[in-house]
Amino acid sequence: MSPRLAIGIDIGGTKVAGGVVDESGAILHRARRDTPHRSTSPSVVEDTIVEAVDELLRHVDPDEVVAVGIGAAGFVAADRATVVFAPHLSWRNEPLHDALSARIRYPVTVDNDANAAAWAEATHGAAQGESHVVVITLGTGIGGALIVDGQVQRGRHGIAGEFGHMQIVPNGMRCECGNRGCWEQYASGNALVRETKGMMEAGSPVVADLLARLGGDPGALTGPFITEAAREGDPTARELIADIGTWLGVGMANLAAAFDPGLFVVGGGVSAADEMLLAPARNAFRKQLPGRGYRPEARIVRAVLGSDAGLIGAAELARAGRG
Structure with missing residues (x-):
């Protein structure tokens, strides 16, 4: 029997990551693009996806590919065809499934990127064997998904799992979704960078060492930079990450x-x-x-598939859709 390969595309706030995934969850080939700016038209994002798929197909026998899965950073409707709203992209009621199906010759599956990541962890990662799982994805914002008895719970309208937009601070910081006090404003990569940059721009001496490592340019600050500094023992970087972790725990208790x-x-x-x-x-x-x-506590563990989870899960959902 020939391999049943699937292509997974993970569309995040900063990058579009793609891969050819085999049935064991291994990524055979990769493609990467920057995510188009959210002010650009939806068609530009679609062009980027198609370019990534075309690049990946050049590395495999196209007849061995059975489906293409898209993990989209946004609210995906129950029809798993329409991106209702994407805070970090230009999609508003975007018929993504139909737009891509007209340009890609394989069956296309569209789902929320966090659902895709959760499915990857359930099938090949840290959540194998657990019946009730909540997956939290901390990136540019916060995504999430709920798996119960081997099924992704998408909700009546397909938009379940948008945990990052729970309000945890009444009248708190404004969120890109339009509300105030959303969880992702306090426990995400954006929150980590914003807090650190704010201290730098305010001239706080406690971030002087971090700023010096950036050559005095707060605009060069990234989340991975802060994490690396924390690993190397910088006390302020460690404190800032711990603050994000504290907010993470508050939201998980909810x-x-x-x-x-x-x-x-x-x-x-x-x-x-x-x-x-x-x-x-x-x-x-x-x-x-x-x-x-007085109650059992859920375990809290790190995902094992890392940044690959979204594209692996998107590919697996697409392959499952093909039977």
């Missing part, structure tokens, strides 16, 4: 009250901070958990 999972899996780029992030998250989770001390 989710535990709602869903009672057995396991939280934390992925996305910010999870590279590992225990510097997860240890304070667990502490805050225990302090905020309703009924603490």
